[in-house]
Amino acid sequence: MESIARWPLRATGLDDAPLRGLPGSTSFAELYHLLRDPRAFFHDRFERYGRVFKSRLVYPVVFAVGDEANRSMLVTRRHDVAFGAGYAATNVEKIFAGSMMLQDGEDHRRTRDLLSPAVGTLAIKESANAVRTVWSHAADRIGERGGGDCYEMAERGTFDAAANVLTGLSLGAETDSFRPHFRGLIDGVMAPTKLRIPLGRLDRALKSREALFDLLRPRVEAARRVEPVALLGKLAHHRDENGKPIATDDIIGHILLLFWAGYDTTASSAAWILHELAYRADWQLRLREELRAGGDITSNGECPQLNNFLFEIERMYPSALFFPRIALADLEIGGLTIPKRSTVFYSPYMSHRDPEAFENPNVFDPDRFSAARGASRAVATKLVGFGGGPRICLGKSFAKLQLKIMIKTILERFHLEPDPNARPSVLALPIHHPSHSLIRARSLH
Numbered sequence: 001m002e003s004i005a006r007w008p009l010r011a012t013g014l015d016d017a018p019l020r021g022l023p024g025s026t027s028f029a030e031l032y033h034l035l036r037d038p039r040a041f042f043h044d045r046f047e048r049y050g051r052v053f054k055s056r057l058v059y060p061v062v063f064a065v066g067d068e069a070n071r072s073m074l075v076t077r078r079h080d081v082a083f084g085a086g087y088a089a090t091n092v093e094k095i096f097a098g099s100m101m102l103q104d105g106e107d108h109r110r111t112r113d114l115l116s117p118a119v120g121t122l123a124i125k126e127s128a129n130a131v132r133t134v135w136s137h138a139a140d141r142i143g144e145r146g147g148g149d150c151y152e153m154a155e156r157g158t159f160d161a162a163a164n165v166l167t168g169l170s171l172g173a174e175t176d177s178f179r180p181h182f183r184g185l186i187d188g189v190m191a192p193t194k195l196r197i198p199l200g201r202l203d204r205a206l207k208s209r210e211a212l213f214d215l216l217r218p219r220v221e222a223a224r225r226v227e228p229v230a231l232l233g234k235l236a237h238h239r240d241e242n243g244k245p246i247a248t249d250d251i252i253g254h255i256l257l258l259f260w261a262g263y264d265t266t267a268s269s270a271a272w273i274l275h276e277l278a279y280r281a282d283w284q285l286r287l288r289e290e291l292r293a294g295g296d297i298t299s300n301g302e303c304p305q306l307n308n309f310l311f312e313i314e315r316m317y318p319s320a321l322f323f324p325r326i327a328l329a330d331l332e333i334g335g336l337t338i339p340k341r342s343t344v345f346y347s348p349y350m351s352h353r354d355p356e357a358f359e360n361p362n363v364f365d366p367d368r369f370s371a372a373r374g375a376s377r378a379v380a381t382k383l384v385g386f387g388g389g390p391r392i393c394l395g396k397s398f399a400k401l402q403l404k405i406m407i408k409t410i411l412e413r414f415h416l417e418p419d420p421n422a423r424p425s426v427l428a429l430p431i432h433h434p435s436h437s438l439i440r441a442r443s444l445h
Protein backbone atom coordinates (compact mmCIF):
# COMPACT_ATOMS: atom_id res chain seq x y z
CA MET A 1 0.00 0.00 0.00
CA GLU A 2 1.37 3.37 -1.00
CA SER A 3 0.93 6.43 1.13
CA ILE A 4 1.06 10.12 0.39
CA ALA A 5 2.07 10.70 3.98
CA ARG A 6 5.64 10.77 2.76
CA TRP A 7 5.05 13.81 0.64
CA PRO A 8 7.72 16.35 1.39
CA LEU A 9 5.14 18.25 3.37
CA ARG A 10 6.10 20.05 6.48
CA ALA A 11 3.54 21.91 8.47
CA THR A 12 4.71 25.29 9.65
CA GLY A 13 7.53 23.71 11.68
CA LEU A 14 8.23 25.61 14.87
CA ASP A 15 7.83 28.95 13.11
CA ASP A 16 4.50 30.62 13.87
CA ALA A 17 5.03 33.58 11.51
CA PRO A 18 2.72 32.14 8.77
CA LEU A 19 -0.15 32.20 11.29
CA ARG A 20 0.31 35.82 12.29
CA GLY A 21 -2.98 36.88 10.66
CA LEU A 22 -5.06 34.54 12.84
CA PRO A 23 -6.47 35.18 16.31
CA GLY A 24 -5.26 32.99 19.18
CA SER A 25 -1.97 32.31 20.87
CA THR A 26 1.03 30.21 19.92
CA SER A 27 2.51 30.37 23.40
CA PHE A 28 4.22 27.15 24.50
CA ALA A 29 1.75 27.11 27.44
CA GLU A 30 -1.07 26.20 25.03
CA LEU A 31 -0.30 22.48 25.15
CA TYR A 32 -0.30 22.57 28.93
CA HIS A 33 -3.75 24.20 28.97
CA LEU A 34 -5.10 21.75 26.41
CA LEU A 35 -3.87 18.74 28.37
CA ARG A 36 -4.95 20.11 31.75
CA ASP A 37 -8.60 20.46 30.77
CA PRO A 38 -9.26 19.84 27.06
CA ARG A 39 -12.95 20.72 27.11
CA ALA A 40 -12.38 23.96 29.03
CA PHE A 41 -9.56 24.79 26.57
CA PHE A 42 -12.02 24.67 23.66
CA HIS A 43 -14.78 26.63 25.37
CA ASP A 44 -12.35 29.29 26.49
CA ARG A 45 -10.65 29.75 23.07
CA PHE A 46 -14.00 29.69 21.27
CA GLU A 47 -15.31 32.46 23.56
CA ARG A 48 -12.15 34.53 23.20
CA TYR A 49 -11.22 34.08 19.54
CA GLY A 50 -14.21 32.68 17.66
CA ARG A 51 -14.40 29.78 15.23
CA VAL A 52 -10.89 29.87 13.79
CA PHE A 53 -7.94 30.25 16.13
CA LYS A 54 -4.29 29.36 16.28
CA SER A 55 -2.64 27.48 19.11
CA ARG A 56 0.46 25.37 19.69
CA LEU A 57 0.93 21.63 20.33
CA VAL A 58 4.74 21.89 20.34
CA TYR A 59 4.39 23.12 16.72
CA PRO A 60 1.88 25.85 15.80
CA VAL A 61 -1.56 24.61 14.75
CA VAL A 62 -4.99 25.97 13.81
CA PHE A 63 -8.38 24.85 15.13
CA ALA A 64 -11.36 25.45 12.85
CA VAL A 65 -14.77 25.05 14.49
CA GLY A 66 -18.36 25.07 13.26
CA ASP A 67 -20.50 24.12 10.32
CA GLU A 68 -18.68 26.18 7.70
CA ALA A 69 -15.27 24.79 8.75
CA ASN A 70 -16.57 21.21 8.79
CA ARG A 71 -18.24 21.45 5.40
CA SER A 72 -15.16 23.04 3.95
CA MET A 73 -12.62 20.56 5.38
CA LEU A 74 -14.71 17.42 4.98
CA VAL A 75 -16.59 18.12 1.75
CA THR A 76 -16.13 21.18 -0.44
CA ARG A 77 -12.36 21.79 0.02
CA ARG A 78 -11.45 18.22 0.98
CA HIS A 79 -8.96 17.97 -1.90
CA ASP A 80 -7.12 20.93 -0.39
CA VAL A 81 -6.62 19.30 3.01
CA ALA A 82 -4.57 16.11 3.34
CA PHE A 83 -5.97 13.47 5.69
CA GLY A 84 -3.03 11.03 5.50
CA ALA A 85 -0.38 13.66 6.07
CA GLY A 86 -2.36 14.89 9.12
CA TYR A 87 -2.21 11.43 10.71
CA ALA A 88 1.40 10.93 9.62
CA ALA A 89 2.35 13.66 12.09
CA THR A 90 1.16 11.33 14.88
CA ASN A 91 2.24 7.87 16.05
CA VAL A 92 -0.34 6.39 13.68
CA GLU A 93 2.47 6.65 11.12
CA LYS A 94 4.45 3.92 12.87
CA ILE A 95 1.80 1.86 14.63
CA PHE A 96 -0.52 1.62 11.61
CA ALA A 97 2.14 1.94 8.94
CA GLY A 98 0.72 1.34 5.46
CA SER A 99 -2.90 1.75 6.62
CA MET A 100 -5.70 3.80 5.04
CA MET A 101 -5.32 6.46 7.75
CA LEU A 102 -2.12 7.47 6.01
CA GLN A 103 -3.55 7.49 2.51
CA ASP A 104 -5.18 10.10 0.33
CA GLY A 105 -6.43 10.29 -3.25
CA GLU A 106 -6.41 7.18 -5.43
CA ASP A 107 -4.63 4.98 -2.84
CA HIS A 108 -7.31 5.75 -0.29
CA ARG A 109 -10.16 5.22 -2.74
CA ARG A 110 -8.82 1.74 -3.61
CA THR A 111 -8.52 0.71 0.05
CA ARG A 112 -11.94 2.11 0.91
CA ASP A 113 -13.53 0.29 -2.05
CA LEU A 114 -11.86 -2.91 -0.92
CA LEU A 115 -12.96 -2.66 2.71
CA SER A 116 -16.42 -1.08 2.33
CA PRO A 117 -18.35 -4.19 1.27
CA ALA A 118 -16.80 -6.35 3.99
CA VAL A 119 -17.23 -3.75 6.73
CA GLY A 120 -20.73 -2.99 5.44
CA THR A 121 -21.83 -6.56 6.06
CA LEU A 122 -20.81 -6.14 9.71
CA ALA A 123 -23.94 -4.11 10.23
CA ILE A 124 -26.33 -6.84 9.15
CA LYS A 125 -27.89 -9.78 10.92
CA GLU A 126 -24.86 -12.06 10.92
CA SER A 127 -22.83 -9.79 13.17
CA ALA A 128 -25.91 -8.60 15.07
CA ASN A 129 -26.21 -12.10 16.52
CA ALA A 130 -22.56 -12.10 17.62
CA VAL A 131 -22.94 -8.65 19.19
CA ARG A 132 -26.14 -9.79 20.95
CA THR A 133 -24.24 -12.71 22.47
CA VAL A 134 -21.45 -10.40 23.65
CA TRP A 135 -23.88 -8.00 25.34
CA SER A 136 -25.94 -10.77 26.82
CA HIS A 137 -22.77 -12.10 28.57
CA ALA A 138 -21.94 -8.53 29.60
CA ALA A 139 -25.44 -8.16 31.07
CA ASP A 140 -24.93 -11.40 33.05
CA ARG A 141 -21.75 -9.93 34.56
CA ILE A 142 -23.47 -6.61 35.29
CA GLY A 143 -26.34 -8.50 36.96
CA GLU A 144 -23.94 -10.57 39.12
CA ARG A 145 -22.12 -7.45 40.32
CA GLY A 146 -25.20 -5.24 40.54
CA GLY A 147 -23.60 -2.60 38.30
CA GLY A 148 -20.11 -1.19 37.90
CA ASP A 149 -18.04 1.54 36.24
CA CYS A 150 -19.66 2.75 33.00
CA TYR A 151 -16.43 2.89 31.01
CA GLU A 152 -15.13 -0.46 32.25
CA MET A 153 -18.40 -2.20 31.34
CA ALA A 154 -18.53 -0.50 27.95
CA GLU A 155 -14.88 -1.12 27.16
CA ARG A 156 -15.06 -4.84 27.95
CA GLY A 157 -18.18 -5.31 25.81
CA THR A 158 -16.89 -3.41 22.80
CA PHE A 159 -13.49 -5.13 23.02
CA ASP A 160 -15.16 -8.55 22.99
CA ALA A 161 -17.40 -7.52 20.07
CA ALA A 162 -14.47 -6.22 18.01
CA ALA A 163 -12.33 -9.29 18.77
CA ASN A 164 -15.13 -11.62 17.77
CA VAL A 165 -16.65 -9.83 14.78
CA LEU A 166 -13.47 -8.40 13.22
CA THR A 167 -10.87 -11.01 14.08
CA GLY A 168 -13.01 -14.11 14.64
CA LEU A 169 -11.58 -14.76 18.12
CA SER A 170 -13.86 -16.83 20.32
CA LEU A 171 -15.20 -15.15 23.43
CA GLY A 172 -13.52 -15.95 26.73
CA ALA A 173 -9.96 -17.23 27.08
CA GLU A 174 -8.95 -16.67 23.46
CA THR A 175 -10.17 -13.06 23.35
CA ASP A 176 -8.61 -12.39 26.77
CA SER A 177 -5.23 -13.72 25.58
CA PHE A 178 -5.14 -11.15 22.74
CA ARG A 179 -6.20 -8.29 24.97
CA PRO A 180 -2.77 -7.13 26.24
CA HIS A 181 -1.47 -7.00 22.65
CA PHE A 182 -4.40 -4.93 21.35
CA ARG A 183 -4.23 -2.63 24.39
CA GLY A 184 -0.47 -2.19 23.96
CA LEU A 185 -0.96 -1.33 20.30
CA ILE A 186 -3.70 1.23 20.96
CA ASP A 187 -2.03 2.84 24.00
CA GLY A 188 0.98 3.63 21.82
CA VAL A 189 -0.99 6.00 19.57
CA MET A 190 -0.88 8.65 22.29
CA ALA A 191 2.77 8.07 23.26
CA PRO A 192 4.24 11.51 23.96
CA THR A 193 7.01 11.15 21.37
CA LYS A 194 7.50 9.56 17.96
CA LEU A 195 10.94 8.33 19.10
CA ARG A 196 11.12 4.62 19.86
CA ILE A 197 12.61 4.61 23.35
CA PRO A 198 13.24 1.08 24.72
CA LEU A 199 10.35 0.03 27.01
CA GLY A 200 8.51 3.30 26.23
CA ARG A 201 4.87 3.34 25.06
CA LEU A 202 5.72 3.43 21.38
CA ASP A 203 8.22 0.59 21.81
CA ARG A 204 5.60 -1.51 23.59
CA ALA A 205 3.06 -0.69 20.86
CA LEU A 206 5.43 -1.77 18.09
CA LYS A 207 6.22 -4.99 19.97
CA SER A 208 2.47 -5.60 20.35
CA ARG A 209 2.10 -5.00 16.62
CA GLU A 210 4.78 -7.60 15.86
CA ALA A 211 3.17 -10.08 18.28
CA LEU A 212 -0.25 -9.56 16.66
CA PHE A 213 1.16 -10.11 13.18
CA ASP A 214 2.81 -13.36 14.40
CA LEU A 215 -0.40 -14.54 16.08
CA LEU A 216 -2.69 -13.61 13.20
CA ARG A 217 -0.64 -14.88 10.23
CA PRO A 218 -1.53 -18.56 10.80
CA ARG A 219 -5.16 -17.58 11.41
CA VAL A 220 -5.37 -15.79 8.06
CA GLU A 221 -3.80 -18.76 6.28
CA ALA A 222 -6.24 -21.13 8.00
CA ALA A 223 -9.15 -18.80 7.18
CA ARG A 224 -8.37 -19.08 3.47
CA ARG A 225 -9.25 -22.81 3.61
CA VAL A 226 -12.59 -22.69 5.45
CA GLU A 227 -15.94 -20.93 5.09
CA PRO A 228 -15.41 -17.21 5.82
CA VAL A 229 -15.97 -16.24 9.44
CA ALA A 230 -15.72 -12.65 10.74
CA LEU A 231 -14.16 -9.79 8.80
CA LEU A 232 -10.79 -11.53 8.79
CA GLY A 233 -12.37 -14.51 7.00
CA LYS A 234 -14.11 -12.28 4.45
CA LEU A 235 -10.86 -10.53 3.58
CA ALA A 236 -9.04 -13.87 3.39
CA HIS A 237 -11.53 -14.99 0.70
CA HIS A 238 -11.54 -11.71 -1.24
CA ARG A 239 -10.26 -11.80 -4.84
CA ASP A 240 -9.64 -8.74 -7.02
CA GLU A 241 -10.84 -8.52 -10.63
CA ASN A 242 -7.79 -10.58 -11.69
CA GLY A 243 -8.51 -13.27 -9.10
CA LYS A 244 -5.63 -12.17 -6.87
CA PRO A 245 -6.07 -12.55 -3.09
CA ILE A 246 -5.05 -9.89 -0.55
CA ALA A 247 -1.58 -10.50 0.91
CA THR A 248 -1.69 -11.92 4.44
CA ASP A 249 0.14 -8.99 6.06
CA ASP A 250 -2.14 -6.49 4.31
CA ILE A 251 -5.20 -8.29 5.75
CA ILE A 252 -3.68 -8.10 9.23
CA GLY A 253 -2.86 -4.41 8.72
CA HIS A 254 -6.52 -3.72 7.82
CA ILE A 255 -7.81 -5.70 10.82
CA LEU A 256 -5.53 -3.89 13.28
CA LEU A 257 -6.50 -0.49 11.89
CA LEU A 258 -10.22 -1.30 12.05
CA PHE A 259 -9.76 -2.59 15.58
CA TRP A 260 -8.15 0.67 16.66
CA ALA A 261 -10.62 2.87 14.78
CA GLY A 262 -13.62 0.96 16.00
CA TYR A 263 -13.13 -0.30 19.51
CA ASP A 264 -12.22 2.57 21.85
CA THR A 265 -14.49 4.96 19.95
CA THR A 266 -17.49 2.67 20.34
CA ALA A 267 -16.53 2.07 23.99
CA SER A 268 -16.58 5.83 24.54
CA SER A 269 -20.12 6.22 23.18
CA ALA A 270 -21.31 3.09 25.01
CA ALA A 271 -19.94 4.46 28.29
CA TRP A 272 -21.68 7.83 27.81
CA ILE A 273 -24.93 6.01 27.03
CA LEU A 274 -24.79 3.97 30.26
CA HIS A 275 -23.87 7.11 32.21
CA GLU A 276 -26.67 9.26 30.76
CA LEU A 277 -29.28 6.52 31.09
CA ALA A 278 -28.42 6.06 34.78
CA TYR A 279 -29.10 9.76 35.40
CA ARG A 280 -32.26 9.84 33.25
CA ALA A 281 -34.93 7.44 34.46
CA ASP A 282 -37.40 9.13 32.07
CA TRP A 283 -35.31 8.18 29.03
CA GLN A 284 -34.92 4.61 30.29
CA LEU A 285 -38.72 4.33 30.39
CA ARG A 286 -39.22 5.96 27.01
CA LEU A 287 -36.62 3.82 25.25
CA ARG A 288 -37.70 0.60 26.98
CA GLU A 289 -41.29 1.22 25.89
CA GLU A 290 -40.29 2.01 22.32
CA LEU A 291 -38.10 -1.08 22.11
CA ARG A 292 -40.80 -3.30 23.66
CA ALA A 293 -43.20 -2.11 20.97
CA GLY A 294 -40.97 -4.10 18.61
CA GLY A 295 -39.49 -1.56 16.19
CA ASP A 296 -36.63 -2.84 14.04
CA ILE A 297 -33.47 -1.36 15.55
CA THR A 298 -31.52 -2.02 12.38
CA SER A 299 -33.75 0.39 10.46
CA ASN A 300 -33.11 4.11 10.80
CA GLY A 301 -36.78 4.87 10.10
CA GLU A 302 -38.01 2.98 13.14
CA CYS A 303 -37.42 3.66 16.86
CA PRO A 304 -37.17 7.46 16.42
CA GLN A 305 -36.56 8.09 20.13
CA LEU A 306 -33.66 5.66 20.14
CA ASN A 307 -32.20 7.34 17.05
CA ASN A 308 -32.58 10.80 18.60
CA PHE A 309 -30.99 9.60 21.82
CA LEU A 310 -27.99 8.37 19.83
CA PHE A 311 -27.75 11.64 17.89
CA GLU A 312 -27.62 13.51 21.19
CA ILE A 313 -24.92 11.20 22.56
CA GLU A 314 -22.90 11.86 19.38
CA ARG A 315 -23.50 15.61 19.70
CA MET A 316 -22.66 16.06 23.38
CA TYR A 317 -20.02 13.36 23.65
CA PRO A 318 -18.09 12.76 20.42
CA SER A 319 -15.45 10.08 20.98
CA ALA A 320 -12.59 12.33 19.93
CA LEU A 321 -12.49 16.10 20.42
CA PHE A 322 -10.55 16.95 17.26
CA PHE A 323 -9.01 15.40 14.11
CA PRO A 324 -5.94 16.48 12.10
CA ARG A 325 -5.47 17.65 8.53
CA ILE A 326 -2.71 19.47 6.63
CA ALA A 327 -3.76 22.42 4.43
CA LEU A 328 -2.46 21.87 0.89
CA ALA A 329 -3.70 25.31 -0.16
CA ASP A 330 -4.84 28.47 1.61
CA LEU A 331 -8.27 27.87 3.19
CA GLU A 332 -10.79 30.68 3.66
CA ILE A 333 -12.98 29.99 6.67
CA GLY A 334 -15.07 32.56 8.52
CA GLY A 335 -13.41 35.40 6.62
CA LEU A 336 -9.93 34.30 7.76
CA THR A 337 -7.17 32.65 5.75
CA ILE A 338 -5.60 29.50 7.12
CA PRO A 339 -2.33 29.37 5.22
CA LYS A 340 -1.19 26.47 3.08
CA ARG A 341 0.96 23.93 5.01
CA SER A 342 -0.76 24.60 8.35
CA THR A 343 -1.74 21.73 10.56
CA VAL A 344 -5.44 22.33 10.99
CA PHE A 345 -7.90 20.42 13.18
CA TYR A 346 -11.65 20.21 12.87
CA SER A 347 -13.43 19.69 16.16
CA PRO A 348 -16.63 17.65 16.56
CA TYR A 349 -16.72 18.56 20.24
CA MET A 350 -16.65 22.34 19.88
CA SER A 351 -18.68 22.38 16.65
CA HIS A 352 -21.45 20.51 18.45
CA ARG A 353 -21.35 23.10 21.26
CA ASP A 354 -21.58 26.04 18.86
CA PRO A 355 -24.84 27.89 19.69
CA GLU A 356 -25.19 28.90 16.05
CA ALA A 357 -25.59 25.22 15.12
CA PHE A 358 -27.47 23.91 18.18
CA GLU A 359 -29.73 25.84 20.56
CA ASN A 360 -28.76 25.49 24.25
CA PRO A 361 -25.79 23.41 23.17
CA ASN A 362 -24.66 22.41 26.67
CA VAL A 363 -28.01 20.84 27.58
CA PHE A 364 -28.60 17.11 26.97
CA ASP A 365 -31.87 17.03 25.05
CA PRO A 366 -32.45 14.18 22.57
CA ASP A 367 -35.85 15.66 21.69
CA ARG A 368 -34.07 18.54 19.93
CA PHE A 369 -33.89 16.13 16.95
CA SER A 370 -37.59 15.26 17.15
CA ALA A 371 -39.94 16.19 14.28
CA ALA A 372 -42.32 17.53 16.95
CA ARG A 373 -39.99 20.52 17.39
CA GLY A 374 -40.97 21.72 13.92
CA ALA A 375 -38.85 24.55 12.52
CA SER A 376 -36.58 24.65 15.58
CA ARG A 377 -35.69 20.96 15.18
CA ALA A 378 -31.91 20.36 15.29
CA VAL A 379 -30.33 19.26 12.02
CA ALA A 380 -28.59 15.90 12.38
CA THR A 381 -26.51 16.54 9.25
CA LYS A 382 -24.58 19.15 11.26
CA LEU A 383 -23.18 16.34 13.42
CA VAL A 384 -19.60 15.29 12.66
CA GLY A 385 -19.01 12.79 15.47
CA PHE A 386 -18.38 10.21 12.72
CA GLY A 387 -16.59 12.70 10.45
CA GLY A 388 -18.20 13.50 7.11
CA GLY A 389 -17.87 13.54 3.33
CA PRO A 390 -16.15 10.68 1.49
CA ARG A 391 -14.01 9.86 4.53
CA ILE A 392 -16.93 9.50 6.89
CA CYS A 393 -16.40 6.71 9.40
CA LEU A 394 -16.34 3.37 7.61
CA GLY A 395 -17.77 1.57 10.63
CA LYS A 396 -20.59 4.02 11.46
CA SER A 397 -23.46 1.60 10.78
CA PHE A 398 -21.74 -1.19 12.68
CA ALA A 399 -21.01 1.13 15.62
CA LYS A 400 -24.62 2.32 15.75
CA LEU A 401 -25.91 -1.22 15.54
CA GLN A 402 -23.70 -2.25 18.45
CA LEU A 403 -24.88 0.68 20.56
CA LYS A 404 -28.53 -0.08 19.84
CA ILE A 405 -28.08 -3.74 20.73
CA MET A 406 -26.34 -2.76 23.96
CA ILE A 407 -29.16 -0.37 24.93
CA LYS A 408 -31.84 -2.95 24.14
CA THR A 409 -30.09 -5.75 26.05
CA ILE A 410 -29.42 -3.63 29.13
CA LEU A 411 -32.83 -1.93 29.29
CA GLU A 412 -34.68 -5.22 28.86
CA ARG A 413 -33.04 -6.51 32.02
CA PHE A 414 -32.19 -3.59 34.29
CA HIS A 415 -33.15 -0.28 35.74
CA LEU A 416 -29.99 1.83 36.00
CA GLU A 417 -29.24 4.48 38.59
CA PRO A 418 -26.15 6.37 39.77
CA ASP A 419 -24.25 4.77 42.62
CA PRO A 420 -24.54 7.27 45.51
CA ASN A 421 -20.79 6.90 46.10
CA ALA A 422 -19.92 7.83 42.51
CA ARG A 423 -17.90 10.98 41.86
CA PRO A 424 -17.94 11.00 38.08
CA SER A 425 -15.49 13.07 36.08
CA VAL A 426 -14.53 13.26 32.41
CA LEU A 427 -11.48 11.96 30.61
CA ALA A 428 -11.35 13.92 27.37
CA LEU A 429 -8.10 12.72 25.78
CA PRO A 430 -7.21 10.62 23.92
CA ILE A 431 -10.73 9.22 23.93
CA HIS A 432 -13.57 11.15 25.52
CA HIS A 433 -15.37 9.13 28.17
CA PRO A 434 -16.87 9.34 31.65
CA SER A 435 -14.48 8.33 34.38
CA HIS A 436 -15.32 6.94 37.84
CA SER A 437 -18.98 6.86 36.82
CA LEU A 438 -20.24 4.04 39.01
CA ILE A 439 -23.81 2.97 38.39
CA ARG A 440 -26.15 0.41 39.89
CA ALA A 441 -28.15 -2.04 37.81
CA ARG A 442 -31.38 -3.26 39.45
CA SER A 443 -32.84 -6.37 37.84
CA LEU A 444 -36.35 -5.83 36.42
CA HIS A 445 -37.37 -9.49 36.72
Ligand code: HEM
Pocket residue numbers: 100101112119257258259261262263265266267269318319320323324384385386387388390391392393394395396398399400
Ligand atom coordinates in the same frame (compact mmCIF):
# COMPACT_ATOMS: atom_id res chain seq x y z
C1 HEM B 1 -19.04 5.24 18.04
C2 HEM B 1 -18.05 4.71 17.33
C3 HEM B 1 -17.22 5.43 16.31
C4 HEM B 1 -16.95 6.76 16.17
C5 HEM B 1 -17.47 7.91 17.03
C6 HEM B 1 -16.09 6.91 15.02
C7 HEM B 1 -15.64 8.14 14.54
C8 HEM B 1 -14.90 8.28 13.38
C9 HEM B 1 -14.49 9.55 12.82
C10 HEM B 1 -14.80 10.92 13.43
C11 HEM B 1 -13.80 9.31 11.69
C12 HEM B 1 -13.20 10.35 10.75
C13 HEM B 1 -11.83 10.79 11.25
C14 HEM B 1 -11.31 11.99 10.51
O1 HEM B 1 -12.08 12.71 9.86
O2 HEM B 1 -10.09 12.27 10.64
C15 HEM B 1 -13.73 7.88 11.53
C16 HEM B 1 -13.08 7.25 10.51
C17 HEM B 1 -12.97 5.88 10.41
N1 HEM B 1 -13.60 4.94 11.20
FE1 HEM B 1 -14.80 5.31 12.78
N2 HEM B 1 -15.83 5.67 14.50
C18 HEM B 1 -16.51 4.74 15.23
C19 HEM B 1 -16.54 3.38 15.03
C20 HEM B 1 -15.88 2.73 14.02
C21 HEM B 1 -15.91 1.30 13.78
C22 HEM B 1 -16.75 0.30 14.59
C23 HEM B 1 -15.06 1.05 12.74
C24 HEM B 1 -14.72 -0.25 12.07
C25 HEM B 1 -15.19 -1.42 12.33
C26 HEM B 1 -14.52 2.32 12.31
C27 HEM B 1 -13.63 2.48 11.27
C28 HEM B 1 -13.23 3.70 10.77
C29 HEM B 1 -12.31 3.83 9.66
C30 HEM B 1 -11.64 2.71 8.88
C31 HEM B 1 -12.15 5.21 9.43
C32 HEM B 1 -11.30 5.88 8.34
C33 HEM B 1 -12.16 6.03 7.08
C34 HEM B 1 -11.41 6.61 5.91
O3 HEM B 1 -10.35 7.17 6.11
O4 HEM B 1 -11.94 6.51 4.79
N3 HEM B 1 -15.03 3.31 13.11
N4 HEM B 1 -14.44 7.28 12.56
